[in-house]
Amino acid sequence: MNESRRRxxxxxxxxxxxxxxxxxxxxxxxxxxxxxxxxxxSGPTYLYGTVNPLAGVxxxxxxxxxxxxxxxxxxxxxxxxxxxxxxTFGAHVHVNACGATGAVAGGHxxxxxxxxxxEAREIWLDLTVDAGGTAQARATRDWVFTSSxxxxxxxxSPTDPTTGGAGPRLACTDAPFRL
Numbered sequence: 001m002n003e004s005r006r007r008x009x010x011x012x013x014x015x016x017x018x019x020x021x022x023x024x025x026x027x028x029x030x031x032x033x034x035x036x037x038x039x040x041x042s043g044p045t046y047l048y049g050t051v052n053p054l055a056g057v058x059x060x061x062x063x064x065x066x067x068x069x070x071x072x073x074x075x076x077x078x079x080x081x082x083x084x085x086x087x088t089f090g091a092h093v094h095v096n097a098c099g100a101t102g103a104v105a106g107g108h109x110x111x112x113x114x115x116x117x118x119e120a121r122e123i124w125l126d127l128t129v130d131a132g133g134t135a136q137a138r139a140t141r142d143w144v145f146t147s148s149x150x151x152x153x154x155x156x157s158p159t160d161p162t163t164g165g166a167g168p169r170l171a172c173t174d175a176p177f178r179l
């Protein structure tokens with residue numbers, strides 16, 4: 001993939017504006033004080049496979065780590081083909097940056113919480129496409145990123161709640177979660 005397809009950026013937007021984007025309030029929210037750290041990235045950076053339902057889809061990732069040690073991550077997608085309405089794609093935060101193949105992003109980022117609940121240790125952002133060709137997801141966790149988490153991967157199928165699997169990797173967007 002050529003370098004012009006890479007469109008990752010770190011935004012210097014206000015905490016309130018970031019929270020508003022995450023919460024869908026159009027600017028009337030606060031993320032819990034002045035010390036929140038904000039990341040915004042857009043893509044997809046890489047598409048995988050020859051026939052990819054995410055071709056032409058724009059992905060935008062917003063992440064906030066609040067002073068009260070919560071991670072809030074949202075994924076917004078636009079530009080899905082009309083025939084994809086109702087379809088759900090699994091999406092997760094992964095440990096490595098994107099690369100030429102889906103495998104480069106590595107496995108799912110996992111927090112080291114002492115829990116057997118897989119979803120509570122990971123960030124799952126499954127996307128269900130609406131009739132207008134858009135989808136969005138948000139996850140809030142009671143922890144912040146303390147180790148490698150560098151991308152969001154969109155998968156072919158919804159996330160299996162038992163295994164966390166979601167089928168082949170379709171797209172990957174770099175996102176600097178190590179705030």
